[in-house]
Amino acid sequence: MLLEVKNLTKVYEDGTKALTNVSFTLDEGEFVVLLGLSGSGKSTLLRCINRLVEPTSGQVILNGKDLTAAGGAELRYMRRDIGMVFQHFNLVRRSSVLRNTLSGRLGYNSTLRSILGIWSQADQQRAFQNLERVGLLNKAFNRADELSGGQQQRVGIARALMQEPRLVLADEPVASLDPVLSHSILKYLEDLNKEGIAVLCSLHIPSLARRYATRVLALNNGYLMFDGKPEELDNAKFKEIYGQDAESLEE
Amino acid sequence: MAKDKDTDKKRVLKPERLDRTPLQISVNLILIALFLLTYTYGWRVTEIDISKLLSPPDGLKGLVSDLFHPDIISRDAKTYRVYRTYLIPCDPTRERAGEVGEGVTLSPDCGNIGDIVTIAGEGLRPNTDGTIAWRTQQGGTKILAQFKTDENGSFSFTTRVPEAPPGQTKGQHGAEVILHWEEGSLQLSETARQVLDKMLETIFLALMATTLGVVLAVPVSFLAARNVMGTTRVGMIIYFLVRLFLNILRSVETLIWALIFIVWVGIGPFAGVLALTLHSIAALGKLYSEAVESIDPGPVEAVQATGANRIQTVVYAILPQVLPPFLAFTIYRWDINVRMSTVIGLVGGGGIGFLLIQWINLIQYRQAATAVWAIVIVVAAMDYFSAWIREKLI
Numbered sequence: 001m002l003l004e005v006k007n008l009t010k011v012y013e014d015g016t017k018a019l020t021n022v023s024f025t026l027d028e029g030e031f032v033v034l035l036g037l038s039g040s041g042k043s044t045l046l047r048c049i050n051r052l053v054e055p056t057s058g059q060v061i062l063n064g065k066d067l068t069a070a071g072g073a074e075l076r077y078m079r080r081d082i083g084m085v086f087q088h089f090n091l092v093r094r095s096s097v098l099r100n101t102l103s104g105r106l107g108y109n110s111t112l113r114s115i116l117g118i119w120s121q122a123d124q125q126r127a128f129q130n131l132e133r134v135g136l137l138n139k140a141f142n143r144a145d146e147l148s149g150g151q152q153q154r155v156g157i158a159r160a161l162m163q164e165p166r167l168v169l170a171d172e173p174v175a176s177l178d179p180v181l182s183h184s185i186l187k188y189l190e191d192l193n194k195e196g197i198a199v200l201c202s203l204h205i206p207s208l209a210r211r212y213a214t215r216v217l218a219l220n221n222g223y224l225m226f227d228g229k230p231e232e233l234d235n236a237k238f239k240e241i242y243g244q245d246a247e248s249l250e251e
Numbered sequence: 252m253a254k255d256k257d258t259d260k261k262r263v264l265k266p267e268r269l270d271r272t273p274l275q276i277s278v279n280l281i282l283i284a285l286f287l288l289t290y291t292y293g294w295r296v297t298e299i300d301i302s303k304l305l306s307p308p309d310g311l312k313g314l315v316s317d318l319f320h321p322d323i324i325s326r327d328a329k330t331y332r333v334y335r336t337y338l339i340p341c342d343p344t345r346e347r348a349g350e351v352g353e354g355v356t357l358s359p360d361c362g363n364i365g366d367i368v369t370i371a372g373e374g375l376r377p378n379t380d381g382t383i384a385w386r387t388q389q390g391g392t393k394i395l396a397q398f399k400t401d402e403n404g405s406f407s408f409t410t411r412v413p414e415a416p417p418g419q420t421k422g423q424h425g426a427e428v429i430l431h432w433e434e435g436s437l438q439l440s441e442t443a444r445q446v447l448d449k450m451l452e453t454i455f456l457a458l459m460a461t462t463l464g465v466v467l468a469v470p471v472s473f474l475a476a477r478n479v480m481g482t483t484r485v486g487m488i489i490y491f492l493v494r495l496f497l498n499i500l501r502s503v504e505t506l507i508w509a510l511i512f513i514v515w516v517g518i519g520p521f522a523g524v525l526a527l528t529l530h531s532i533a534a535l536g537k538l539y540s541e542a543v544e545s546i547d548p549g550p551v552e553a554v555q556a557t558g559a560n561r562i563q564t565v566v567y568a569i570l571p572q573v574l575p576p577f578l579a580f581t582i583y584r585w586d587i588n589v590r591m592s593t594v595i596g597l598v599g600g601g602g603i604g605f606l607l608i609q610w611i612n613l614i615q616y617r618q619a620a621t622a623v624w625a626i627v628i629v630v631a632a633m634d635y636f637s638a639w640i641r642e643k644l645i
Contacts, residue, residue, distance in 0.1 A: 162557075
């Protein structure tokens with residue numbers, strides 16, 4: 001078992017209950033899609049797993065180690081195993097593609113070396129390999145904001161791969177892209193999943209979930225409503241997750 | 252006709268004016284009274300007197316004239332000195348000592364106090380101003396006359412041998428003729444040279460203060476940014492302390508800091524550098540920290556998620572985003588510092604202001620005008636230069 005989330009609860013300072021008692025496990029090699037409406041707590045859940053958002057209570061256990069109890073240096077050490085891909089790519093727009101990619105390796109490098117911009121040959125090689133993998137080797141020295149949305153997201157994936165992660169969290173990775181680009185991005189995630197990296201990916205389009213997921217989790221208003229195979233996600237379940245007013249677009 | 256109809260419609264559509272209650276009216280009256288009171292008092296307390304403005308004193312004309320005739324250029328000052336001896340009484344055997352120069356004769360060249368003597372020159376520099384002085388044996392000097400040589404370089408002056416102090420009447424007296432003129436190409440006057448020297452000091456004063464200010468304000472600004480420090484309780488405490496510190500620094504004007512540092516490190520440009528640095532830290536720290544607070548939090552989140560520590564996050568996710576605004580604020584501050592460094596000398600903080608206040612106090616307005624013009628030119632040039640840099644870099 002790679003990841004275990006136990007009774008995770010998050011209440012924001014303004015009293016918003018984003019997550020209530022969410023528990024699930026995630027094994028190596030799984031491609032888990034997290035479904036739910038906007039505001040259902042998907043982003044909060046993903047950010048609680050690597051503690052970009054501090055959970056109010058509950059535990060996140062990665063590789064048998066309690067991540068929620070880890071202190072500063074230990075937490076950073078554990079974060080290296082968790083890559084993250086974001087809806088808005090979160091690249092530094094003014095920095096080069098290469099520098100954005102290399103920043104995925106910061107957790108492995110000393111502060112002084114990284115401040116001075118000294119990267120080992122191995123890290124540079126790794127960066128070029130990962131850029132080649134997402135088909136952007138020729139853009140390595142371009143500024144990140146010169147790239148299209150789809151290209152920027154691929155840089156985001158290359159940055160996550162730099163960590164040599166065991167788990168990749170993807171927060172709506174295709175939501176701000178042209179729908180026709182969705183598959184191109186999700187295919188990269190699928191590829192790295194086949195290499196043994198577990199993926200936890202939030203989406204809001206059920207058809208994409210059925211296409212890529214080995215398992216589906218669904219959140220509604222902070223509660224985990226569904227945990228099962230994508231085939232089990234029938235119309236009744238769908239209405240349970242999204243509410244009675246929702247209609248699936250594709251069916 | 253159609254137009255009339257339109258206006259009619261507008262009049263109908265206009266909402267009726269609401270009747271005002273007595274309370275509203277009295278509140279308005281009080282506000283008007285307060286307004287009048289404020290400005291009446293302000294007028295009196297600042298001693299505004301238009302009549303003074305309209306009848307300037309006579310001195311103003313000279314000042315304005317001096318302002319437009321700054322002391323900038325001059326020629327080399329040259330002098331030519333001739334010394335001829337006069338013996339009292341006549342004694343052909345006596346040695347004459349210390350004669351220098353050519354072209355001036357005394358006739359006669361010996362005699363007594365009160366005798367007539369003619370001092371004549373020929374073959375000297377034509378059309379040149381000169382002075383004639385009488386020297387007694389012990390070196391006492393009395394100016395006899397000012398003169399100007401004619402176009403042939405001649406002059407002649409007849410006088411009586413002047414009285415000498417008791418005990419100095421006998422011995423070797425003499426006439427000293429000094430010609431003085433300006434020659435050669437135009438060159439910078441002594442004033443202009445002093446101004447240039449101090450102006451250079453002023454510019455470097457601004458440079459040092461801006462550089463030191465920037466170097467210190469950058470780290471401080473991250474400590475004063477909520478999005479960097481707000482993640483932990485300790486961070487929040489540091490944030491508030493640094494903010495408080497910056498506010499206190501900023502509320503004290505540069506000239507007052509200069510006065511403090513003059514006591515501390517003595518009069519001179521170092522005190523000025525310290526004062527300007529301190530104020531730069533305060534002002535830039537605030538501006539920088541606001542730039543840090545307005546960055547896109549996305550990249551910060553992404554870099555944190557990779558396992559980067561706080562310093563790495565700042566360098567990789569925040570610095571690239573804040574560099575353009577930092578640069579803009581720095582150039583803006585450089586502008587201010589150049590301007591401030593020209594006046595910080597007024598209180599003894601080094602730079603051109605020191606000369607300026609000195610000349611003003613000595614009523615040497617032409618010299619002061621040189622300094623003022625230098626300041627105008629340098630500040631304008633720096634403004635232009637920084638605008639150019641801003642255009643190139645940002």
